[in-house]
Amino acid sequence: MNISVIIPIKNRAHLIAETLESIWAQSLPAAEVIIVDDGSTDNLRDILQPYADKIIFVSSKGHGPGAARNTGLEIAIGDAIQFFDSDDIMSPNKLEVQAALLGGNIKTGCVIGPFVAAKKEQHKWVQTDVIMQYFPIRNMPFNNIVAQGWCSITQACLFSRSLVDQVGAWREDIMTHEDKEYWSRIAMLVPFPVHENKSLTIYRQHEQQITDKHTKELERTQNGIAVFSEILKRDKKQLSLLSIFVLKGLIANYKKYCKRYQVHYPLTLSDHLSGIISKVYSKYGRVKTGTDWQPIHGVNADKTVFQKYLKLFV
Known part of the structure; x- marks a missing residue:
C-alpha cells in the first residue's frame, strides 16, 4: 500500500x-x-x-x-x-x-x-x-x-x-x-x-x-453554528431523535455564546429546550466518564x- x-x-x-x-x-x-x-x-x-x-x-x-x-x-x-x-x-x-x-x-x-x-x-x-x-x-x-x-x-x-x-x-x-x-x-x-x-x-x-485559538474564538463559534446547521439540514432524516436534539442544542448554545461578543442570534422556544437537553446530555456523559469528555470519545484516563x-x- x-x-x-x-x-x-x-x-x-x-x-x-x-x-x-x-x-x-x-x-x-x-x-x-x-x-x-x-x-x-x-x-x-x-x-x-x-x-x-x-x-x-x-x-x-x-x-x-x-x-x-x-x-x-x-x-x-x-x-x-x-x-x-x-x-x-x-x-x-x-x-x-x-x-x-x-x-x-x-x-x-x-x-x-x-x-x-x-x-x-x-x-x-x-x-x-x-x-x-x-x-x-x-x-x-x-x-x-x-x-x-x-x-x-x-x-x-x-x-x-x-x-x-x-x-x-x-x-x-x-x-x-x-x-x-x-x-x-x-x-x-x-x-x-x-x-x-x-x-x-x-x-x-x-x-x-x-x-x-483565543484570537479566533468568535470566528470559530460562528463557523460552528454554520457547520452544525448544515449537518442538521442535510442529515436530519438519517439521524436519531436524540442526535437531532443534541445537535440542535449545540447550535443553540453556540448562538448564546456569541452574546459575549455582542453578536445576537434569534432563539425560539425549541432552541432553548434543545439547548437544555444538550447540556444535560453532555453533563451526564462527563459524569459517566469522569472526564470532560463523552462516552462516544472512547476516553482512557x-x-x-x-x-x-x-x-x-x-
Missing part, C-alpha cells in the same frame, strides 16, 4: 522537523510526504532545505487548512491518504498498523486510532488530557455519533484514496470546524469505521496554538497507558 502524507503548514518552522522525523521513523515508510505552505512568513524554506530530497514542497492554491489539503490531494499518488499537521507526532508503528487494517477492510476506507494532547517539557512528553479514541466507537451509526459532538483529529486516522475521492474536497470557505464538516460527510459513507489502539498520535500543545505508549517512541 502506497501512503501519501499531506501536511498543511503555516509558521511552524520551529516544529516541522520533529514531525518529519516521526514520519521517517515509520516501520512502513510513506510513499511521499507532501508539505503545503499556507502563506508562511517564518524561515520555513530554510528549515526544510536539508530535507529537499525527501519531501514534495508546494504552495497552497488557496487560503486556510482546507485549501492546503486540497492542493496536496491534487498531486498525491498514494492509494491511502494520511492527513497530518505540522506540529504533531506519530508513533513509529502508526502507518503500518493502520495500513494493515485498511487493506483488510477495503469497503470501510477509514481506520481510526487514539490520540492524546501533550506538550514537550525538558525534552519529555507530558500528557495534558486523557487519551482519546482508546476504546472503539460504540455500536451506533457513525453519522449519529458525529452529530452528537464527536470529532477526531484526522492525524490519528488513515483513509483510502477511494473514500477521500467519494467524500469530496475539503471546505475552503471556513478556517475552523472544517474538520467537523469533513467528518460529517465521511460518516454518511462509513457507518462503522475500523478502530485500533496499538498506535498513538501526539496532538502537540504549544503557546502559539493556544494564542491562535489511566495515565499509565500513556507511559506505555511512550515506549513505542524509544
Whole structure:
C-alpha cells in the first residue's frame, strides 16, 4: 500500500522537523510526504532545505487548512491518504498498523486510532488530557455519533484514496470546524469505521496554538453554528431523535455564546429546550466518564497507558 502524507503548514518552522522525523521513523515508510505552505512568513524554506530530497514542497492554491489539503490531494499518488499537521507526532508503528487494517477492510476506507494532547517539557512528553479514541466507537451509526459532538483529529486516522475521492474536497470557505464538516460527510459513507489502539498520535500543545485559538474564538463559534446547521439540514432524516436534539442544542448554545461578543442570534422556544437537553446530555456523559469528555470519545484516563505508549517512541 502506497501512503501519501499531506501536511498543511503555516509558521511552524520551529516544529516541522520533529514531525518529519516521526514520519521517517515509520516501520512502513510513506510513499511521499507532501508539505503545503499556507502563506508562511517564518524561515520555513530554510528549515526544510536539508530535507529537499525527501519531501514534495508546494504552495497552497488557496487560503486556510482546507485549501492546503486540497492542493496536496491534487498531486498525491498514494492509494491511502494520511492527513497530518505540522506540529504533531506519530508513533513509529502508526502507518503500518493502520495500513494493515485498511487493506483488510477495503469497503470501510477509514481506520481510526487514539490520540492524546501533550506538550514537550525538558525534552519529555507530558500528557495534558486523557487519551482519546482508546476504546472503539460504540455500536451506533457513525453519522449519529458525529452529530452528537464527536470529532477526531484526522492525524490519528488513515483513509483510502477511494473514500477521500467519494467524500469530496475539503471546505475552503471556513478556517475552523472544517474538520467537523469533513467528518460529517465521511460518516454518511462509513457507518462503522475500523478502530485500533496499538498506535498513538501526539496532538502537540504549544503557546502559539493556544494564542491562535483565543484570537479566533468568535470566528470559530460562528463557523460552528454554520457547520452544525448544515449537518442538521442535510442529515436530519438519517439521524436519531436524540442526535437531532443534541445537535440542535449545540447550535443553540453556540448562538448564546456569541452574546459575549455582542453578536445576537434569534432563539425560539425549541432552541432553548434543545439547548437544555444538550447540556444535560453532555453533563451526564462527563459524569459517566469522569472526564470532560463523552462516552462516544472512547476516553482512557489511566495515565499509565500513556507511559506505555511512550515506549513505542524509544
